[in-house]
Structure formats: C-alpha cells, structure tokens
Amino acid sequence: MRRWLIVIAATTAALIGGVVGRQYWQTEPVPKIGGYVLPSPRALPPVALVDEQGRAFGPADFAGHWSFLYFGYTYCPDVCPLTLVELANLKKALAEQLPDTPTDYYLVSVDPARDTPERLREYVTYFDAGFHGLTGSLDDLKSLTQQTGSVFFIPEGQPDDAYLVSHSSNIALVDPAGHLAAVFTSPHAPKQLAADFAHIVAYRTRR
Amino acid sequence: MTIAPFRLLAALLLAPTLAVAASPITITAAWARATPPGVTTAAAYLSVTNDGATDRLLGAVSPAARQVLLHSEVEEHGMQHMRQLESVEVPAHGTVEFAPGQMHLMLVDIAVPLAPDTTIEVTLRFEKAGELTIDVPVRDGRVPPENHHH
Numbered sequence: 543m544r545r546w547l548i549v550i551a552a553t554t555a556a557l558i559g560g561v562v563g564r565q566y567w568q569t570e571p572v573p574k575i576g577g578y579v580l581p582s583p584r585a586l587p588p589v590a591l592v593d594e595q596g597r598a599f600g601p602a603d604f605a606g607h608w609s610f611l612y613f614g615y616t617y618c619p620d621v622c623p624l625t626l627v628e629l630a631n632l633k634k635a636l637a638e639q640l641p642d643t644p645t646d647y648y649l650v651s652v653d654p655a656r657d658t659p660e661r662l663r664e665y666v667t668y669f670d671a672g673f674h675g676l677t678g679s680l681d682d683l684k685s686l687t688q689q690t691g692s693v694f695f696i697p698e699g700q701p702d703d704a705y706l707v708s709h710s711s712n713i714a715l716v717d718p719a720g721h722l723a724a725v726f727t728s729p730h731a732p733k734q735l736a737a738d739f740a741h742i743v744a745y746r747t748r749r
Numbered sequence: 750m751t752i753a754p755f756r757l758l759a760a761l762l763l764a765p766t767l768a769v770a771a772s773p774i775t776i777t778a779a780w781a782r783a784t785p786p787g788v789t790t791a792a793a794y795l796s797v798t799n800d801g802a803t804d805r806l807l808g809a810v811s812p813a814a815r816q817v818l819l820h821s822e823v824e825e826h827g828m829q830h831m832r833q834l835e836s837v838e839v840p841a842h843g844t845v846e847f848a849p850g851q852m853h854l855m856l857v858d859i860a861v862p863l864a865p866d867t868t869i870e871v872t873l874r875f876e877k878a879g880e881l882t883i884d885v886p887v888r889d890g891r892v893p894p895e896n897h898h899h
Contacts, residue, residue: 556824616787617788617789617790618831619790619791619792619853619856620782620792620820620822620832620849620850620853620855621822621849621850623782623785623792623890624849624850624890628793630891634779664786664787665785665786665788668785668891669785680897693772693828704816704857704858708828708831710829711828711829728829729850
C-alpha cells in the first residue's frame with residue numbers, strides 16, 4: 543500500500559513537473575520579426591535540386607549552417623536584382639554582427655527552362671562571390687515553395703522566349719538542421735533582416 | 750543673363766522643328782540598371798514631371814533593346830507580379846515616379862550588355878507632348894546611389 547502511494551506520488555509529481563516545465567519552456571513567445579517564426583521548425587520536402595555548379599542538391603545539403611532562400615529568376619529585371627543586392631548587404635552586415643554564425647544565401651530559380659546552373663552561377667556570383675543558385679523540376683520547385691511559405695506561377699499567354707514569372711517576395715530561413723525556421727515578408731531591408739535573424743538565433747539558442 | 754536673348758532667339762528658330770523645347774514634360778532622375786552577366790533584360794527608372802495639362806505616357810523605345818515595356822510591380826498577398834501597362838497617366842502639374850520595386854521601364858532583349866557609366870538612348874512617347882528622347886545613364890545596381898559619383 544505504502545509502496546503504491548509512493549509510486550502514485552512520484553508519478554503525480556513527475557506529471558506536474560512535466561506540465562509546469564513544459565509550460566515554462568513554452569512561455570517564451572517566438573520573436574516578432576518582419577514575417578513569422580515557426581514555433582516548431584518544419585522539415586523540407588525531399589526535393590531533388592541542382593546547384594549552380596550542376597551538382598545534385600537535396601534538403602540535407604542545407605545542414606550545418608543557416609540558409610536564406612529567395613525564389614526568383616534571372617530574367618526578372620527589377621525586384622530580383624533589388625532583393626539580391628539586399629541579400630548581399632545582409633551578408634556583409636551579418637559577417638560583422640554574427641561572425642561565428644555561418645550563413646549561406648540561395649537564389650532558387652522558379653524558371654528552370656531558362657535558368658541553367660551555368661546561367662545561375664554567372665548571375666548569383668555577380669551579386670556576391672559566395673552566393674548560390676538552385677533550381678529543379680517544376681514539381682520539386684512547387685513542393686519546396688509550398689513548404690516554405692512561398693508560391694510561383696507562369697501566367698499563360700506569354701511569348702515562349704520572353705515570359706515573366708509571378709513569384710513570392712518572401713525570403714525563407716532554413717536552420718542548421720535543414721528545417722524551415724522563419725519566413726521574412728517584404729519589404730526587405732538588410733538592417734531589419736539582420737536584427738530579426740539575430741533574434742531568431744538567440745531564441746533558438748535558448749530553447 | 751547676357752545669353753538670354755540668344756536663348757530666346759534659338760528657341761524661336763528651333764521651335765517649329767523641336768516640339769520638345771516647348772514640352773511641359775520634364776524627365777529627371779533617369780537611370781538604367783547595368784545588366785549582370787548573361788542577362789538580356791534590365792529596368793530603367795525615371796521621374797516624369799508635367800507642367801501642363803494631363804498627358805499619358807503611351808510607350809517607349811530604345812536602340813539598346815528590342816522592346817521597352819511599361820511595367821508596374823504589384824504585390825498581392827506576398828506575391829510579386831509584374832503587370833504590363835498600356836499607358837501611364839501623368840496628371841496635370843503632377844509627377845509620376847518610375848522607381849525600383851515599383852513602376853519601371855522593362856528593356857527586353859538587350860543586344861549589348863548595359864555597362865555602368867555609359868548611357869542609353871530612350872524615346873518616350875506621350876499622347877500630347879509627343880516624343881521625347883533622353884540619355885539614360887547606366888548605373889551599377891549593386892552600388893547605393895549615395896555612393897555613386899553621379
């Protein structure tokens with residue numbers, strides 16, 4: 543009888559401790575950023591992409607560093623070069639502010655018909671020698687954009703060689719485990735992105 | 750001050766041949782984004798000021814590109830769309846801005862890459878003011894305007 547009481551008391555204590563601990567653990571709200579932070583990071587779909595060197599690239603290749611993903615295409619004359627310049631400035635800012643936190647930057651082209659790996663390499667390295675390019679099949683790109691809070695489509699009725707692609711202006715943040723951690727919504731200012739990123743890293747370090 | 754009479758004389762002499770001299774339309778802050786390697790499109794930006802009655806920008810051409818389109822960058826629910834515009838109204842005594850991330854002239858099929866510190870010729874066609882040809886400086890889009898020597 544006494545033994546049972548001890549077991550029940552211990553179990554109850556463990557349960558209460560667990561619940562309280564869990565609540566305590568959850569009391570820290572996700573940081574407020576220009577966009578949103580996922581309360582639990584989300585795995586990326588098993589897409590088969592190709593990088594700017596023509597190498598196969600999968601979600602596991604995001605592991606080991608934080609990754610900023612922007613979905614665009616090289617034929618885009620205005621908002622894509624604008625965003626890549628902002629990402630280059632973000633990279634410079636983070637190299638100073640968080641020199642020990644490795645980051646990588648990717649233009650994920652949603653125009654695989656025109657953006658070959660070679661084309662992507664020429665394009666992204668113009669903005670920063672360390673930038674990467676990714677692309678893949680339309681199906682894989684759709685699945686990746688859907689899982690990272692983005693979307694794109696190629697409106698019909700356009701000339702074959704001079705078409706435009708409608709695409710999200712979001713920047714997705716993938717954590718060093720290769721999971722989606724946050725989505726930044728436009729407008730994108732390097733200063734704000736750097737501050738938001740620092741908050742996310744600090745938040746994830748405390749958890 | 751001494752050149753004023755000559756200016757007047759020149760304006761009178763040239764007025765019949767140069768409609769532009771009397772145009773109420775003024776273009777300022779024009780620049781085009783230098784093309785990254787391998788890219789055959791670019792955006793050009795400018796500010797159109799109209800000191801006269803309401804006019805419309807109907808289109809543009811440039812020897813630097815096969816086609817120049819009037820575009821607006823529209824954002825809806827986080828989606829970025831480039832919308833082609835048939836024309837752009839320039840209100841009486843108003844200014845219309847073509848600026849990064851907003852309205853721009855899209856240069857399509859650029860034969861020779863646009864290099865920084867060169868200029869390209871762009872002819873704008875207005876409903877009332879007629880054609881207006883300007884030299885548009887090409888700028889390296891990676892360099893912030895305040896650091897640029899122009």
